[in-house]
Amino acid sequence: MLIKLALRNVLRQKVRTGMTLMAIVFGVAGLIVSGGFVADIFVQLGEAIIHSQTGHFQVFKRGYLEQGTRHPERFLIADPARVAQQLEQAPEVSGVTARLSFSGLLNNGKRDLAIVGEGIEPRKEAQLGSYLSITAGRQLEDEDTFGMTIGQGVAQALGIAPGDHVTLVMNTSGGALNTIDMSVIGVFQSFSKDFDARTVRIPLQAAQQLMLTEGANLLVVSLHRTDDTSSAHERLQATLPEALDIRNWRQLSDFYDKTVQLYDRQFGILQLIILAMVLLSVVNSVNMSVFERQSEFGTMLALGSRPPAIFRLLLVESTILGLIGAGLGVLVGIGVALGVSAIGIPMPPPPNANLGYVAFIRIVPTTIAVAFVIGLVATVLAAVFPARRVASTQIVDALRQGV
Amino acid sequence: MWRNALQRLKQDITLAARNLLRHRRRSLFALGTVGGGVVAFLLAGGFIQWIFIDMRESTIHSQLGHIQLVRPGFLSGGQSDPYRYLIDEAPIDSTQATDTPAIKTLAPRLTFGGLLSKGDATVSFIGEGIAPDLEAPISRAITVLRGKDLSESPENSVLLGEGLAASIGAEPGDTVVLLGTTAGGGVNAVECQVAGIFATITKAYDDVVLRAPIGIARSLMRVSGSTSWVVLLDDTAHTDATVQQLRASLDQKAFDVVPWSDLADFYNKTVELFTRQVGVVRLLIALIVVLSISNTLTMSVLERTSEIGTAMAIGVKRQGILQQFISEGLLIGVVGGVGGIAVGLLLGQIISSIGIPMPPPPGMAHGFTGQIAITPALAFDALVLAITTTLLASVFPAWKASRMIIVDALRHQR
Numbered sequence: 001m002l003i004k005l006a007l008r009n010v011l012r013q014k015v016r017t018g019m020t021l022m023a024i025v026f027g028v029a030g031l032i033v034s035g036g037f038v039a040d041i042f043v044q045l046g047e048a049i050i051h052s053q054t055g056h057f058q059v060f061k062r063g064y065l066e067q068g069t070r071h072p073e074r075f076l077i078a079d080p081a082r083v084a085q086q087l088e089q090a091p092e093v094s095g096v097t098a099r100l101s102f103s104g105l106l107n108n109g110k111r112d113l114a115i116v117g118e119g120i121e122p123r124k125e126a127q128l129g130s131y132l133s134i135t136a137g138r139q140l141e142d143e144d145t146f147g148m149t150i151g152q153g154v155a156q157a158l159g160i161a162p163g164d165h166v167t168l169v170m171n172t173s174g175g176a177l178n179t180i181d182m183s184v185i186g187v188f189q190s191f192s193k194d195f196d197a198r199t200v201r202i203p204l205q206a207a208q209q210l211m212l213t214e215g216a217n218l219l220v221v222s223l224h225r226t227d228d229t230s231s232a233h234e235r236l237q238a239t240l241p242e243a244l245d246i247r248n249w250r251q252l253s254d255f256y257d258k259t260v261q262l263y264d265r266q267f268g269i270l271q272l273i274i275l276a277m278v279l280l281s282v283v284n285s286v287n288m289s290v291f292e293r294q295s296e297f298g299t300m301l302a303l304g305s306r307p308p309a310i311f312r313l314l315l316v317e318s319t320i321l322g323l324i325g326a327g328l329g330v331l332v333g334i335g336v337a338l339g340v341s342a343i344g345i346p347m348p349p350p351p352n353a354n355l356g357y358v359a360f361i362r363i364v365p366t367t368i369a370v371a372f373v374i375g376l377v378a379t380v381l382a383a384v385f386p387a388r389r390v391a392s393t394q395i396v397d398a399l400r401q402g403v
Numbered sequence: 404m405w406r407n408a409l410q411r412l413k414q415d416i417t418l419a420a421r422n423l424l425r426h427r428r429r430s431l432f433a434l435g436t437v438g439g440g441v442v443a444f445l446l447a448g449g450f451i452q453w454i455f456i457d458m459r460e461s462t463i464h465s466q467l468g469h470i471q472l473v474r475p476g477f478l479s480g481g482q483s484d485p486y487r488y489l490i491d492e493a494p495i496d497s498t499q500a501t502d503t504p505a506i507k508t509l510a511p512r513l514t515f516g517g518l519l520s521k522g523d524a525t526v527s528f529i530g531e532g533i534a535p536d537l538e539a540p541i542s543r544a545i546t547v548l549r550g551k552d553l554s555e556s557p558e559n560s561v562l563l564g565e566g567l568a569a570s571i572g573a574e575p576g577d578t579v580v581l582l583g584t585t586a587g588g589g590v591n592a593v594e595c596q597v598a599g600i601f602a603t604i605t606k607a608y609d610d611v612v613l614r615a616p617i618g619i620a621r622s623l624m625r626v627s628g629s630t631s632w633v634v635l636l637d638d639t640a641h642t643d644a645t646v647q648q649l650r651a652s653l654d655q656k657a658f659d660v661v662p663w664s665d666l667a668d669f670y671n672k673t674v675e676l677f678t679r680q681v682g683v684v685r686l687l688i689a690l691i692v693v694l695s696i697s698n699t700l701t702m703s704v705l706e707r708t709s710e711i712g713t714a715m716a717i718g719v720k721r722q723g724i725l726q727q728f729i730s731e732g733l734l735i736g737v738v739g740g741v742g743g744i745a746v747g748l749l750l751g752q753i754i755s756s757i758g759i760p761m762p763p764p765p766g767m768a769h770g771f772t773g774q775i776a777i778t779p780a781l782a783f784d785a786l787v788l789a790i791t792t793t794l795l796a797s798v799f800p801a802w803k804a805s806r807m808i809i810v811d812a813l814r815h816q817r
Contacts, residue, residue: 012471026694034687041680103570105527114516114527114611171525198611206761261762266454269773270684273447274691280439281695285702288432292706306743345683348675 006316016289020379021325022136022287027278028329028375029336035367036337038267040360042260045241046226046249048357049256054249055097055128055220056229059083062245070328071099076215077244086239087221092232098216099126100207104170106150106200108158109181113156117170117200119207119216128222137162137186143326145206147185155187162186169200175332221246264270275374282375283382290314298398299389301359307375307391314387315380322379326372333371337361419730422438433770434739436699437789441743442750443786446689449751449775450759451681453672456776459639461669463583465544465603467640467663468633470649475632475659478666485514486586489628490658505641510537511629516581519613524571529611530581532620532629538759541635545614550575550599553616560598561619566610570598575599581615585625593623622667689788696789697796700735704728704800711804712812721805728804732797733790740789744782751775 010017040359050056064075077098079085084096100119107114122140140149146164160166162184169179182202190196208214223232230247238244297310344358390398408790425429463469474488513532518525535553545562554561560579563573573579577597595615604611621627636645642662649660664671681719711724719727758772 015705016702019698019705023695023698026691026698030691032686035686037680037683037687102528112516112527116531116610128600199532256762265759265761265773266450267684269450270681270688273443274684274688275690276693277439277443277695281436283434283697284436286693286698288429288702288706291580331784345679347679349672359683 001314002316005321006313006320008230009313009317010320013289016292017321020285020289020321023281024325024375024379025329026330027282027378028371029333030274030278030328031271031371032330032333032363032368033336033340033361034271035371036333036361036364037359038263038271039362039364039367041263041381043226043362044357045259046256048242049066049251049253050222050226051128054252056223056226057221057233058247059087059219059221059236059240059244059246060217061243064245065247068356069246072217073211073213075217076213077217079208080216080219083240083244084219085235088221090232090235092223092225092228093221093236095124095127095222097128097220097222098204098218099218099220100204100211100213101218102170102207102211104168106158107167107169108160108164109167111158112169113154113157113198115198117168117202117207119204120201122205125229127203130222133189135189137184140203141188142203144185144203146180146182146184148200149188149200150184150201151184151196151199152187152189154200154287155184157197158294166246168210179221180206180210182206187346192386225250229355251302274380278374279378282378286318286379286382287386289390290383290390294390294393294398295400297314298393298395298400301395301398312388314390315385318380318383318387319376322376325379326375328363329375330368330372333368334363407651415726416734417463418727419734421477422452422727422731423734426703426707430805431737433699433703433735434742436695437735437739437793438743438746440486440696440792441740441785441789442747443688444692444788445744445747445777445781446754446775447685448781448784449747449777450773451685451772452778453776453779454677457771458670458673461543462667463635463639464540464541465665467666468510468541469636469663470634470636470646471663471666472632472653472662473659473661474574474657477659479660485516485630486571486624486626489586489626489632492626493632503807505636505638505645506634507637507792508633508635510534510541510633510635511617511635511809512631513617513624513626513629514631515583515620515624517570517581517623519567519579519581520583521571521573521579522679523578525703526567526570526580527611528567528581528613530583530620531612531614532617533614534617537665538633541633544603545601546603547599548599549804550597553614556598557596558616559594559619560616562599562601562614564609564612565600565602567613568597570600573600574598581613581619581623583623585623587625589625591623591625593619595619631700656730680735682684692788693792693796695798696792698797700732700793701800704797708807708815711807712793712809712815715807715809716813725806728801731793732793732801735797736790738791739793740786747785748777748782751777 010123059077061075061077080098084098087093087096098121102117102119104114104117107113120140121142122144123142125165126139131297132151135152135157137149140147148168150160155161158166162182165181166184167179167181169177173176188196188201204216208216221236223229229250233246240246300309300310341360344360347359349356373382416643474490477485479486490511490554493511511534515530515532517528517530519528520526533553535556539552539554547562550562553560554615561579563579568574571579575597579595579597581593581595583591583593601614617629621629634645634649636642642664646660646662653660714724715721755774756778761771761773
């Protein structure tokens with residue numbers, strides 16, 4: 001009975017209902033869109049780190065991360081192919097590639113530059129490294145036994161271009177120096193300028209020959225979906241022998257966690273401001289539309305309705321409005337998110353990088369739920385104060401009001 | 404004619420003010436929305452502004468300084484062949500530096516490279532020769548993890564990057580040997596003590612760089628000059644003027660005067676990206692402000708339908724109604740905007756004095772305290788936003804009100 005009456009009231013006051021609904025819908029949609037946008041920033045940053053540097057997981061000998069830069073030859077995985085095969089059997093895994101690290105000097109005939117090198121499996125790496133773009137020449141391929149791709153910064157510092165020949169000087173496991181002549185095939189650019197300034201990549205086999213080993217330092221595992229990271233972590237850990245350690249990308253990238261924390265706070269404050277604005281406008285509309293109807297409630301009181309009944313009626317009306325408004329807001333929010341995502345917001349390159357990306361608005365279930373609840377609760381609570389005031393007004397005063 | 408128009412305007416405004424005062428509750432709601440919107444806009448904008456200012460200052464004080472003086476071409480090719488870009492004498496002598504009050508510090512730097520060895524481990528490095536005492540205010544981003552900074556250590560000590568130290572297993576107090584090529588092409592070695600280990604934002608930098616007093620670097624390379632001079636100013640706002648001044652007084656062919664903004668790739672990109680990201684959020688805030696203001700105004704006009712009917716019934720022209728509601732909107736915009744700015748400034752001050760605790764940015768050990776920096780330009784923007792929005796928002800309902808049919812309006816909501 002009460003609900004029916006409230007519903008009729010809501011439908012009768014078309015303009016007021018429309019206005020209040022609009023405020024709620026804007027608010028809820030605004031919260032969803034801003035939340036989705038911030039969520040997208042985090043996801044994009046994570047994907048960038050996964051695809052340009054860490055992969056989803058890295059498998060290596062225990063202690064490699066801490067002491068490996070000093071003696072990479074002591075932390076070799078003896079039979080990388082067998083371990084890789086084992087890892088690839090997990091359903092979440094899309095690929096495994098081996099890397100061998102070394103450091104040395106690159107000489108262009110006139111001068112030396114200290115570089116950090118990676119021996120890689122070109123074809124598998126190409127699947128993983130979608131963020132590593134080639135600016136001159138071409139990608140490394142499996143057939144290029146003595147080819148090398150170099151970072152843009154390395155190319156600039158030494159003044160070399162694809163086609164040039166360079167000498168790579170590196171330490172062998174014995175501590176002696178070993179040199180090899182190679183030709184430059186391509187110049188790459190990644191998300192990190194510092195990475196580009198001192199990294200070269202050569203085929204794994206060439207690196208293995210130079211270091212006189214069959215092994216590799218790292219196995220980089222990529223997954224089909226980033227969401228599977230934590231579930232796959234334990235499963236993969238169980239299949240590995242005791243001497244090997246597996247870390248996921250969040251553990252590997254201190255940068256990501258800290259950036260996310262900082263961004264979270266920075267955008268959190270902006271979202272707080274949005275929230276305050278939404279609350280203000282919802283409370284404002286609800287308040288206004290209740291007070292404007294004072295003479296109507298005066299009439300009801302004069303006809304014998306009790307103040308508590310009017311209070312209840314207003315709360316139920318408000319709840320109905322809140323439900324409809326928040327529901328519509330969710331729909332509008334999702335619609336806007338989908339619409340904007342279809343077009344995409346072009347973004348300039350992130351710091352330490354030279355490539356821009358396209359931002360989307362993610363549809364995050366928790367954000368949507370929170371926005372819905374905020375819209376509903378704000379509307380209901382907003383009605384409490386004016387409803388109490390209106391219900392307790394003197395009948396004659398209320399009747400005279402709002403003319 | 405002019406006096407007439409002025410008279411009418413005055414009358415309009417008086418009438419609008421009276422109307423607003425009469426509908427006290429409605430006016431308060433409208434003012435609250437406008438003021439709240441302005442406050443939200445100011446706080447959001449001020450917070451973003453503060454983040455940028457803080458980022459700028461920490462970039463300048465991290466390593467760059469405000470201006471660098473180098474030989475032309477050094478920035479692209481100097482890393483691998485510093486000998487070609489040496490500056491033998493200070494480009495600005497000390498009297499000239501003291502004549503320019505903006506210049507606080509002038510410090511030489513020497514970039515060099517070579518091999519670093521300890522025991523039987525040898526790795527290559529990139530070295531930065533600096534004047535430790537002069538550089539103290541421009542090394543905020545360099546965190547000394549263990550040991551001491553160069554300024555508190557004897558002359559022949561070096562500061563190693565974290566990764567570099569780990570790769571040869573050096574700890575503070577150890578003795579290391581720097582091997583380098585001299586300007587003449589020969590090989591030279593210098594024995595040094597490790598004073599400390601440092602870390603910066605960039606791991607790749609820490610993996611290869613060591614910092615040494617410029618005297619050590621000079622004796623290793625057998626040169627007497629430096630590759631760049633770093634200028635620190637008292638205020639970042641003086642950068643452009645000082646750059647102009649230096650460019651005019653120095654020989655263009657011999658020196659490049661490079662302001663920090665040309666070097667701060669990380670900062671420039673962060674600002675560009677962050678501006679866009681934050682721009683989207685700010686747009687959302689502005690949109691919500693605009694929508695809620697127009698919502699409230701529309702509502703408050705529609706609630707007065709019967710009043711409009713009465714006014715028209717006693718002979719007020721449609722144009723009169725239009726004018727009346729638009730001037731009411733204008734008045735709400737001005738009062739709400741000014742009030743909002745006052746409240747925003749006050750809130751900004753209060754929040755700044757309490758501070759917003761922020762987690763440490765990537766690569767730094769300590770968090771910082773966020774503040775809100777409201778600039779006059781921002782306040783002006785907010786005022787313009789408030790007045791135009793309110794004005795625009797009142798045009799539609801005012802137009803609608805002026806189109807009403809008298810009898811319908813009179814009968815409304817009875």
